[in-house]
Amino acid sequence: MIAAVSCPSDKLELYLSHRAALVDYSAPIVGCRAQAEEVVQEAWLRFCGQAPGGAQPNNPVGYLYRIVRNLSFDLLRRSTLENRHPDGGELLDELPSTAPSPEHQALHRDQLRLLQDALTLLPERTRRAFHMHRLQHMTFQEIAVQLQISTSLAHQLVRDALTHCAEHLADD
Numbered sequence: 001m002i003a004a005v006s007c008p009s010d011k012l013e014l015y016l017s018h019r020a021a022l023v024d025y026s027a028p029i030v031g032c033r034a035q036a037e038e039v040v041q042e043a044w045l046r047f048c049g050q051a052p053g054g055a056q057p058n059n060p061v062g063y064l065y066r067i068v069r070n071l072s073f074d075l076l077r078r079s080t081l082e083n084r085h086p087d088g089g090e091l092l093d094e095l096p097s098t099a100p101s102p103e104h105q106a107l108h109r110d111q112l113r114l115l116q117d118a119l120t121l122l123p124e125r126t127r128r129a130f131h132m133h134r135l136q137h138m139t140f141q142e143i144a145v146q147l148q149i150s151t152s153l154a155h156q157l158v159r160d161a162l163t164h165c166a167e168h169l170a171d172d
Contacts, residue, residue, distance in 0.1 A: 007048035011047065011048055011060070012048075014060055014061065014064070015044050015047065015048075015064065018061060018064060018065075019040060019044075022040045022043065022064065022065065022068050023036045023037055023040050024036075025065060025068055025069070025072075026039045026040060026068050026069075026071075026072045029069070029072035029073060029076055030072050030075050030076055030079075031076075031079075035075060036072070039068060039071045039072050039075060040068055042071055043064060043067040043068045043071055046067050046071075047060075047063070047064050047067055111169060114168060114169055115165055115168070115169065117168065118164055118165045118168030118169070119161070119165065121164070121168070122160075122161055122164060125147060125149075125157060126157045126160055126161050126164075127161065128147065129143050129147060129154055129157035129158050129161065130157070130158055130161035130162070132146060133154075133158045134158075140154040140155045140158070141154075143157075143158075
């Protein structure tokens, strides 16, 4: 929504009589006539928005041109900075993918299948202890209570499962 601007008629007449020249002045700086139009409109809002009791410039036309010049260079600097630092999407496109290659995916699938095969060869209690420790993140004490065994035996079962799986993967 655009706010209503109340401005003395002499300022409005001054602006309207110089508006086309101000756009022509800004366009080569910002590189686009449409952007120059926006700069001149912003300059008008600033020029008109001066405090009514404030000091009035000796040369209002020169002051208006100065506002347009400053706003034009501000826009140019902002555009240059944005072009120098592309947005995040462009930066992400330049980064190498972290997804595994199809070869690595196939290798990992094969290793997972071998690990599943190794686990099926384990005794039920050893497999359960391994599952509780590695997948459910239970402590050896919690496993011991769950399986109604000693803590050292829970530790031994998990170690046996790890050793068995490592040997099974190494054999392939």
